[in-house]
Amino acid sequence: MTTSAAVIDDAAAYARAVQDAGRAAAAYYAGGTSTLDDDAYDRLVRGIAAWEAEHPGQVLPDSPTGKVAGGAAEGDVPHIVPMLSLDNVFSAEEFTAWTVSLGRRIGREVTRFHVGPKLDGLAVAARYSNGRLTRLITRGDGTAGEDVSHAIGTIEGLPAALAEPVTVEVRGEVLMTTAQFEHANEVRTAHGGQPFANPRNAAAGTLRAKERAYTVPMTFFGYGLLPVPGTTPALTERLDTSAHSDLMELAAGLGIHTSARTAVPDTVAQDPEQVLARVQEIAAARADLPFGIDGIVIKADLAADRQAAGSGSRAPRWAIAYKLPAVEKITRLLEVEWNVGRTGIIAPRAVLEPVVIDGSTVTYATLHNPADITRRGLLLGDHVMVHRAGDVIPRIEAPVAHLRTGDERPIAFPEHCPRCGSDIDTREERWRCAQGRNCHLVASLAYAAGRDQLDIEGLGQTRIVQLVDAGLVGDLADLFTLQRDQLLGLDRMGETSTDNLLAAIAKAKTQPLSRVLCALGIRGTGRSMSRRIARHFATMDHVRAADAGAMQQVEGIGAEKAPSIVAELAELAPLIDRLTAAGISMTEPGATPPATAEAGPGGDGTAGAPAGSGPLAGMAVVVTGAMTGALERLTRNEMNELVERAGGRSSSSVSKKTTLVVAGEGAGSKRAKAEQLGIRLATPEEFAALVAGFLD
Numbered sequence: 049m050t051t052s053a054a055v056i057d058d059a060a061a062y063a064r065a066v067q068d069a070g071r072a073a074a075a076y077y078a079g080g081t082s083t084l085d086d087d088a089y090d091r092l093v094r095g096i097a098a099w100e101a102e103h104p105g106q107v108l109p110d111s112p113t114g115k116v117a118g119g120a121a122e123g124d125v126p127h128i129v130p131m132l133s134l135d136n137v138f139s140a141e142e143f144t145a146w147t148v149s150l151g152r153r154i155g156r157e158v159t160r161f162h163v164g165p166k167l168d169g170l171a172v173a174a175r176y177s178n179g180r181l182t183r184l185i186t187r188g189d190g191t192a193g194e195d196v197s198h199a200i201g202t203i204e205g206l207p208a209a210l211a212e213p214v215t216v217e218v219r220g221e222v223l224m225t226t227a228q229f230e231h232a233n234e235v236r237t238a239h240g241g242q243p244f245a246n247p248r249n250a251a252a253g254t255l256r257a258k259e260r261a262y263t264v265p266m267t268f269f270g271y272g273l274l275p276v277p278g279t280t281p282a283l284t285e286r287l288d289t290s291a292h293s294d295l296m297e298l299a300a301g302l303g304i305h306t307s308a309r310t311a312v313p314d315t316v317a318q319d320p321e322q323v324l325a326r327v328q329e330i331a332a333a334r335a336d337l338p339f340g341i342d343g344i345v346i347k348a349d350l351a352a353d354r355q356a357a358g359s360g361s362r363a364p365r366w367a368i369a370y371k372l373p374a375v376e377k378i379t380r381l382l383e384v385e386w387n388v389g390r391t392g393i394i395a396p397r398a399v400l401e402p403v404v405i406d407g408s409t410v411t412y413a414t415l416h417n418p419a420d421i422t423r424r425g426l427l428l429g430d431h432v433m434v435h436r437a438g439d440v441i442p443r444i445e446a447p448v449a450h451l452r453t454g455d456e457r458p459i460a461f462p463e464h465c466p467r468c469g470s471d472i473d474t475r476e477e478r479w480r481c482a483q484g485r486n487c488h489l490v491a492s493l494a495y496a497a498g499r500d501q502l503d504i505e506g507l508g509q510t511r512i513v514q515l516v517d518a519g520l521v522g523d524l525a526d527l528f529t530l531q532r533d534q535l536l537g538l539d540r541m542g543e544t545s546t547d548n549l550l551a552a553i554a555k556a557k558t559q560p561l562s563r564v565l566c567a568l569g570i571r572g573t574g575r576s577m578s579r580r581i582a583r584h585f586a587t588m589d590h591v592r593a594a595d596a597g598a599m600q601q602v603e604g605i606g607a608e609k610a611p612s613i614v615a616e617l618a619e620l621a622p623l624i625d626r627l628t629a630a631g632i633s634m635t636e637p638g639a640t641p642p643a644t645a646e647a648g649p650g651g652d653g654t655a656g657a658p659a660g661s662g663p664l665a666g667m668a669v670v671v672t673g674a675m676t677g678a679l680e681r682l683t684r685n686e687m688n689e690l691v692e693r694a695g696g697r698s699s700s701s702v703s704k705k706t707t708l709v710v711a712g713e714g715a716g717s718k719r720a721k722a723e724q725l726g727i728r729l730a731t732p733e734e735f736a737a738l739v740a741g742f743l744d
Contacts, residue, residue, distance in 0.1 A: 053091055053094035053095040053097075053098050054091045054092045054094070054095030054096075055095060056095045056096065056098070056099040059103075059106060062096065062099045062100075062103075062106070062108075063108065065092055065095060065096050065099075066096060066108050066110055066111050066112070067110075068092060069089065069092050069093060069096065069111075069112045070110050070112065072089055072092075073089075073112065087373075087374035087377060088377075088378070090136070090371065090374075093112050093113065096111060096112065096113055097113050100113060113362075124192060124194070124195070125183070125185045125188075125192055125193055125194070125195050126191065126192045127173065127185070127188075127190070127191055127192060127193060128217065128274075128276050128277070129274055130190050130191055130359075131171065131173060131187045131188070131190050131191075131193065131219065132190055132359060132360075132362060132363050132364055133171075133187070133190070133362060133363055134166075134345065134363050134364070134367055134368060134369040135363045135368055135369070136343070136368070136369045136370075136371045137368055137369070137370050137371070138370075138371050140324050140327075143320070143323070143324065143327075143346070143368065143370055144320055146368050147320045147323075150348065150357060150365065150366065153356070153357055153365060154353055154356035154357050155356070156353075158348050158350075158353055159318060159319070159350075160291065160293075160316055160317075160318065160348070160349035160350050160353075161316065161317045161318075161319075161320075161322075161323050161346055161347065161348065161349055162291075162292045162293050162296075162314060162315075162316055162346070162347040162348075162349040163314065163315050163316070163317050163323055163326045163327070163330075163344060163345070163346050163347075164271070164307050164312070164313070164314035164315070164344070164345055165307055165310075165312045165314075165330055165337075165341040165343075165344060165345070166341055166342055166343035166344055166345045166369050166370075166371075167221040167223055167269050167271075167339065167340070167341060168223060168247070168248050168339075168340035168341055168342045169221040169222050169223025169224075169247075169248060169251050169252075169269075169340075170186065170187075170221065170222050170223070170248075170251055170252050170255055171186070171187040171219070171220070171221055171222075172184055172185060172186055172187070172193075172196070172219070172220065172221070172222050172255070172268075173185045173187075173193065173217055173218070173219050174206055174217065174218045174219075174220070174268075175217050175276060176210055176214065176215060176216050176217070176218065177215050177278060178213045178214075178215055179209050179210040179211075179212060179213035179214055179215075180208065180209055180210075181200055181206065181207070181208050181209070182197075183195065183197050184196050184197045184199060184200055184206075186255070186256075190362065194256070196255050196256060198258050199222075199254075199255050199266075202254075202263050202264070202265055202266060203222055203265070203266045203267065203268045204265055204266065204267045204268065204305070205267050205268040205269065205270075205304070205305025206218075206220075206222075206268035206304070206305070207303045207304070209303075210302040210303055210304075211301065211302050211303045212302060214279070214280075214283060214302070215276060215277075215278035215279045215280070216273055216274070216275065216276065216279055216283065216287070216302075217273070217274050217275075217276045218270050218272070218273060218299065218304055219270070219271060219272035219273075219274070220268050220269050220270035220271050220272070220304070221268070221269045221271065222251055222255055222266050222267070222268055223247060223248065223251050223266065223267055223269070223339055223340065224247040224248075224250050224251045224254075224264075224266055224267065224339075225247070225267055225338050225339045226247065226338050226339065226340075227338065228247070228264065228265055228266060228267065229244070229246070229247040229250050231264060231265075232244060232250050232254065232264040233250070233423070233424070233446065234423065235262050235264050236262075236264075237423055237424075237425060239260075239261055239262055242425055242446075242447070242449035243423070243424050243425055243446040243447070243449075244445075244446055245378075245432075245433040245445055245446045245447070245448050245449075246340075246376055246433050246435070246445045246446070247339075247340050248340060250264075251266055254266060267305070267339065268304075268305055269305055269306060269307060270296075270299045270300075270304040270305060270306050271296075271306070271345070272295070273287055273295045273298060273299055274287055275287050275288070286298075288351065289351050290351060291349045291350050291351060292347055292348075292349050292351075292354070293314065293316050293349050296308070296314055310337070310339075311333050311336065311337060311717075311721050311724070312329075312330045312333050312337065312341070313724065316349055323346055326344070327344045327346075327370055329717075329720040330344050331344075331372055332716035332717040332720055333716075333717035333720055333721065334372065334375070334717075335717070336701075336717055341372070342371060342372060342374070343369045343370050343371040343372050344369070344370045344372070345367065345368075345369055345370075346367065346368050346369075346370060347366060347367040348366040348367070353366060354366040373405075373406045373407060374405065374406065375405060375406055375435055375436055376405070376433055376434065376435050376436075376445070377403045377404075377405050377410075377433075377434055378403075378431050378432070378433055378434075378448055378451075379400050379401045379402075379403040379410075379431070379432065379434055380400065380401040380429065380430065380431055380432070381398055381399075381400060381426060381427075381428060381429065381430045381431075381432045381444070381447075382399045382400060382401055382428070382429075383398075383399040383428065384396050384397070384398060384399065384415065384421075384428070384459050384460075385397045385399060386462050386466045387466075388465060388466060388467040388468075388481055388487055388488050389488065389491070390485065390488050390491035390492040390494075390495050390569060391480070391484065391485055391488075391492065391569050391571055392465075392480045392481040392482075392483060392484040392485055392486075392487045392488065393478050393479070393480050393571070394462065394465065394466065394472060394478075394479045394480060394481060395415075395416075395417070395478075396415040396416075396417070396418065396421060397412055397413070397414065397415060398412060398413040398414070398415050398432075398444055399411065399412060400412065400413055400432075400434065403434065405434065405436045405442070406436055408436070410434060410436055410442045412442070413434055413441075413442040413443055413444050414441050414442065414443050414444075415444060416443075417477045417478045417479065418461050418474075418477075418479060419477040420477075421459055421461075424444065424445075424446050424447065425446075425447060425449070426444070426447055426459060427447065427452075427456035427457060427458060427459065428456060428457050428458070428459055429453075429455055429456040429457060430447040430448070430449075430452065430456055431447065431448040431451040431452075432444045432445070432446070432447050432448065433445040433446055433447075433448060465481040465482070465483070465487060467481065467487055467488060468481060468483055468487045470482045470483045470487065476612075478571075484619075485523075485569065486522075486523070489516055489521075489522070489523070490509060490512050490513055490516055492524075492569060493507075493512045493516075493521065493524060493527070494507075494508070494509045494512055495567070495569060496524050496567035496568070496569065497512070497527075497556075497567075499683060500563075500566070500575055500683055500685040500686070501559075501563055501566050501567040502556040502559050502563060502564070502567045503552075503555075503556065503559065503563075504527070504549075504552045504553055504555075504556045505548075505552045506545065506548055506549045506552050507527075507549065507552065507553075511549075514538055514539070515527075515530075515538075518538060520534055523623055523626075524567065524568070524623060524627065525623055525626035525627050525630055527553055528553060528556075528557065528627070528630035528631070528632065529630060530550070530553065532546055532547075532550060535549065535550070556632075557630070557631050557632050557633060558633055559632075559633060560582065560633060560635070560636050560637055561582040561586075561587065561588060561591075561633065561634055561635055561636040561639075562578050562579040562581075562582035562583070562636055562689070563578070564588070564627070564632060564633065564634065565578040565581055565582055565591070566578035566579075568620055568623070568624075570613055570616050570617065570620070571612060571613075571616055572605075572609045572612050572613055572616075573613065575685045575688070576604075576688065576698065576700065577602075577604060577605070579688065579689065579692060579698070580602050580603055580604060580605075581599075581602050581605075581613075582636040582639065583636055583639045583692065584601065584602045584639075584642065585636075585639075585641060585642065586635065586636050586639035586640055586641040587634060587635050587636070587641060588624065588628070588634035588635075589634070590641045590642070591617065592617055592618075592621070592624070594614065595614060596610040596611045596614050597610075598642075599613055599614055601642070637693075638693065662693070662694040662695030662696075662739075662741075662742065663694055663695065663738050663739055663741075663742075664691060664694040664695045664696030664708075664738075664739065665695035665696070666695070666696075666707075667695075667696040667697070667707035667708055668696065668697050668699050668705050668706050668707045668708075669691045669696045669697065669698055669699065669706075669707065669708045669709075669710065670698075670699050670700065670701065670702050670706055670708070670709045670710070670718060670722075671684065671687045671688065671691070671698070671709075671710045671712075672709065672710070672711055672712065672715045672716075672718040672719060673711050673712030673713050673714045673715030673716075673719070674712045674713040674714050675687065675710075675712045675732045676712060676713060676732045676733070677732050677733045677736055678732075678733075678736040678743060679712075679732045679735070679736050680732075687710075690739060690742060690743065691739075693739075693742045694738075694739040694742040696708075701718075702718045702721040702722050702725070702727065703725075704725060706722065706725070706727050707727070707728065708727070708728050708729075708730060708735075709722040709727055709728070709729050709730070710730050710731075710732060710735045711729050711730070711731065712731075712732050
């Protein structure tokens with residue numbers, strides 16, 4: 049998809065656009081406070097370039113099209129070799145045209161491309177003398193940069209000493225991972241500062257800060273090696289003649305952090321088609337990465353091709369950046385809504401001035417909880433940086449504080465439950481109505497009756513409202529005491545519909561413990577966690593007898609979550625007793641209770657659960673994409689249940705511990721990661737044959 053260009057109608061509009069672009073770049077590279085998000089800046093620069101193409105005699109000297117990206121901040125440390133930026137393409141067609149142009153320039157078809165993620169950070173040059181890191185320099189205007197050596201020691205992946213005592217310059221990108229960004233904002237706000245708008249701005253501002261009362265870590269990714277005065281002739285020749293992929297292996301061997309150990313390692317492609325396939329793989333993995341990328345960098349891998357192509361004044365001709373759609377935009381926070389969930393949780397939701405991000409119009413974003421609003425220092429009317437990637441729910445990163453006008457106003461927190469008017473329990477970060485589930489009884493019951501919980505067919509929200517309004521149901525247990533004459537007395541309930549509903553309720557009594565736990569809607573648990581708890585403890589009695597220490601033995605339950613789960617189970621004790629009395633199944637088929645409450649995690653990674661039997665025994669299985677054939681009608685929850693019935697352990701993420709990935713139609717980043725890690729893949733049909741004896 050090609051990023052649209054800003055429309056520039058005349059010379060005056062062109063001059064204003066050049067000025068706006070210069071101000072935005074200067075603000076960003078001086079301290080990470082740009083007035084424009086990436087997409088707006090790209091559209092502005094493309095508009096400037098389009099106008100200049102039609103008016104070549106009127107190009108202003110300050111135009112960004114003639115400058116190295118990042119060149120707004122001047123420096124006084126000369127670069128030994130110009131530190132150039134990259135030209136951009138925004139579509140497969142533009143990339144293909146670039147490869148044709150490159151082939152014409154060097155007089156031959158390029159047969160090896162180096163393909164890797166374009167890290168969303170700040171370019172720097174790190175100079176090593178005899179293996180010791182001596183100086184760190186920003187890109188600056190490409191010919192000279194700013195000395196930021198004061199940041200040495202705060203950047204992970206940039207060692208103070210290399211594995212070999214060589215003299216060399218390492219070029220790369222300094223950024224903040226998602227975790228580092230969250231930590232940086234916690235530290236920054238604790239010291240009275242405004243939170244950073246996003247990880248890129250945080251890295252840019254932090255790298256230059258010299259007199260802060262605190263330090264926060266950043267991460268370095270190396271993307272180049274080159275000789276400097278003092279480099280030995282043998283190493284100089286190696287650096288000048290090696291393929292770029294070999295240089296990256298050398299950098300990793302010296303102890304420099306590269307993309308090699310990430311989910312999107314650099315790869316070599318033999319032709320443009322392979323490059324584009326890799327572009328799609330990296331794009332698919334983007335949402336799950338623990339660091340930001342805004343594109344893919346494609347380079348001629350062979351030194352001879354790079355030398356033949358040469359470089360222009362602002363960018364090398366042998367490399368290009370394939371930009372991905374922006375996942376962050378600046379918009380305004382108009383209002384905050386307070387919604388009550390089925391368990392009584394009071395959740396704030398941001399109402400935004402509509403903005404298009406990655407092809408979708410975003411009007412709402414998550415705000416998590418009141419403490420999160422306070423930490424981020426948000427005000428109504430703020431310009432905010434909104435992040436959305438893939439199917440991830442949009443979230444507000446932080447206010448863009450330097451755009452405040454003074455008209456912003458505080459966000460009012462509710463004093464009483466916005467749904468029923470009851471008191472609010474504010475003891476935890478996530479506030480909750482004092483009435484708990486009873487505040488939103490209809491939603492709570494509708495969830496419990498859902499297909500992935502008790503699967504009570506015919507008990508939709510309309511029917512539940514009818515039952516609640518008639519006073520027949522006041523909690524989940526009441527569903528199982530309904531009498532035929534009570535139902536026949538309701539509107540639109542004939543004999544057939546009544547008998548069908550009673551049969552569905554009776555069938556729900558036989559559901560396994562995992563589904564009963566899920567139906568209870570215990571905070572901090574969902575379908576996957578409910579299955580883990582049920583398989584670990586096997587019976588409800590063992591679940592209820594567990595203290596926080598025993599609960600922590602379940603995979604994925606840590607020291608913070610365990611006490612909350614134990615406390616909520618105690619709170620639900622009267623309801624569980626009534627469900628038991630009504631004949632609800634409180635056991636998990638095939639599971640065996642732990643030998644002792646203190647039993648530790650099992651060696652097979654199932655957190656103490658007994659070793660499974662069946663074709664998937666001891667296997668960690670990830671299901672991704674749309675299922676077909678015999679599995680087509682199964683929900684993702686039912687697929688995970690099938691995995692566990694067959695002796696395996698279901699998981700939602702692919703890692704080195706994953707044994708098998710079932711990849712259906714449309715499988716994206718998880719399939720790509722499995723291929724990278726060499727994990728076994730199975731089609732839905734192959735998997736169905738493997739677990740045929742366990743299909744219902």
